[in-house]
Amino acid sequence: MGVGTSHGNGLFFRTLTEKQAMDIHHASCQILEETGMVIHHEEAVELLRQAGALVENGNHVYFPTYLVQQALQSAPSRVTLYNRSGGAALHLEGSNVYFGTGSDTLNYLDPNTLQRRKWLQEDVANGIKICDKSPNIDFVMSMGLLSDVDPRMINREQYAIMVQNTEKPQVVIAEDGDTLRDIIEMAAVAVGGKERLRQKPLFMLYTEPTSPLQHPKESVDKLLIAAENGVPTNFACGGVAGASVPVTVGAALVQANAEALSGLVIHQLKAKGAPFVYGYGNSPLDMRTMQAIYATPEAILYQGGMVDLAHYYQLPSWGYAGCCNSKVCDEQAIMESTQFTLMGALQGCNIMHDVFYMEFGLTGSLELLVISNEVIERTRRLLRGIDTDKESLGVEAIMRVGPGGNFLGDEHTAAHFRQNWRPELSDFSNYENWSENGSKTMADRARERIKTILETHHPKPVTEEVRAGIEAVLIKAREKCAVPRSRYKGKRGK
Known part of the structure; x- marks a missing residue:
């Protein structure tokens, strides 16, 4: 473990030595060879059988290490995500760092009333507009689970909101393969066709195994569809240390790494060279509350170890930043989210999500989002280091x-x-001037910033043709889900 300066990229922090990374890799390969994975997907099992894996009881698969090595060799070392206009936006390689929001929080901390409530379509549209205006938020996720649409349509409706309210790249969640296909269809409409989407991917897929050591059918469906369509994907263990993964940091890394590598093998067998982003997000379990928690020293060490393994494998990395366990935007929220952001950047994690998450990911706060935008800007200045010309x-x-x-x-x-770096939200005036200007706290200034953005900022709109094309995909999906159209009059943003 140590801090140093990288070659031209400012500061960096390493958690594992080269030998430790190699030891974890070998231990993960041992788990895959001797314990294996249970895979609830016939096509994936058959791909593995044909490639030389031993299959017992129909779906218990033992992975020979050479399959892991082949997958690591065929997966690209860099992945690029593009914006809606086709411009290269995120270069996921080396120690480049990018930040974005998370998906699917249950509750919205309303910045106007300060009350915790369920998300509406208009709330998500407003949140995406805040992201669009925030220069240090590099990509978007869906932010909140919509309470005003049919549950079978939530991920599709979320995507329609995202793609119409920002040009920035996205990371998407899909409950199943049919949903992912519809999201691919909407993205293709937005960028000018499926071949253009394949050439210049607008979004990355997030999907998960089920720890310990299982792959559910829905997750593998999405993994294979992404590989087939050239959609960058991340197959990320969301383990809880002491429950679904072991309690020690080293053992949690071994198991999560085994699960990620097994997903990579399946992915590359389906489409050799398809873009894959390596990573996982383990959270410690607080044994006092039985709650999975963010941003503790152990959580930061999990991420550091994962990023170092990504560097060891020469794969792009996926992680977390800007999230916390606090229930309101208070001192604890800023302390936890800032430390996670700073350490993730120093670790060189390529793409970090969950900026704005509170209450262990149950609640989203736009106040925390705009404050984190400034924290990220501070962090990026730090990463540049010192010029000595x-x-x-x-x-x-x-x-x-x-x-x-x-x-x-x-x-x-x-x-x-x-x-020299200058803030947008932080107050550097003396006490007398601060008092004369209303004695505003950081949270006060953040709420004012939210109000100003929503009143004045207008994201670049899609064309009417694109809007109609997206609506056509949604109409077809609603009919497939037997959802009456009259239920869908909520605002999706402009």
């Missing part, structure tokens, strides 16, 4: 000012002071 070292300026002088009027100060 001739101009930055300022020897001539120091000699020019000399003993007893000052730099306020020097040309070096005039040329460079604007390069």
Whole structure:
């Protein structure tokens, strides 16, 4: 474990040594060979059988290590996500870091009433608009579970809201393969066709195994559909340490790594070279409350170990930032979410989600979102490190000012002071000025920022043709789900 400077990328933090990464890899391969995985998917089992895996009892699969090695060799070391207009937006490689929201919180912490309630379509549209305007939020997820649509349509309706309210890339959740196909169809409408979507993917899929050591049918369906369509995907163990994965950090890494690697093998057998983003998110179980918790030192170590394994495998990495266990946007929320954000960036995690999550992921807060936008900006400045070129070292300026002088009027100060980071939300005034301006807290200023964005910001709209195409996909899906159209008059944003 240690901190240093990377080659041209500023600061970095490493959790594992090269030997530790190798030891975890070998232990995971041993689990896959000797214990195996139960896979509830006939096609995946047959792919593995034909590739040389031993299958017992119809779906208990033992993975030879050479299949893991082949998958690691065929998976690309870099993945690019594009925006709605086709511009390259996220380069998932090396230690590049990007941040975005999470999906499917049950509750919305309303910034106007400060009350916790269920999400409506308009709330999600507003949240996506905040993301669209926030320069340090690089991608979006669906944010909240919609309470004003039929449950069978939630993920589809969420995607329609996302793609129409921001140009930024997305990470998507789909409850099953049919939902994912409809999301692919809507994304293809938005970007100009399925071949263009394959060439320039607009979104990444998030899907999970069931720990310990099982792959459910729905998750594997989505994994195979993503591989087949060239959609970048992440097959991420969401383990709870002490419950579904072992309690120690090292053992949790071994099991989660085995599950991720087994998903990678299936993915690459379906479509060699298909884009895959490696990662998982283990949370410690608080044995006092029986609650899975975010942002503890152990959770940060899980993520650091995972990122180091991603570097070891030369795969893009997936993780967490900006999330907390607090129930309101208070000191605990900022402490936990900021530490997770800073450490994830120092670890070099490529794509970090769940910015704005509160209450262990049950509640979403737009206040925390806009505060985190500034935390990320601070963090990115830190990552750039220190310039040591001739101009930055300022020897001539120091000699020019000399003993007893000052730099306020020097040309070096005039040329460079604007390069120092300056906040949008943080208050740097003295007490008297702060008091005269209303004694506003950070949360007060965050709520004002939310109000201003929602009143003045207008995301780049899709064309009427695209809007009609997305609506056509939704209508067909509603009919398939036997959902009356009259139920769907809620606002999806403009």
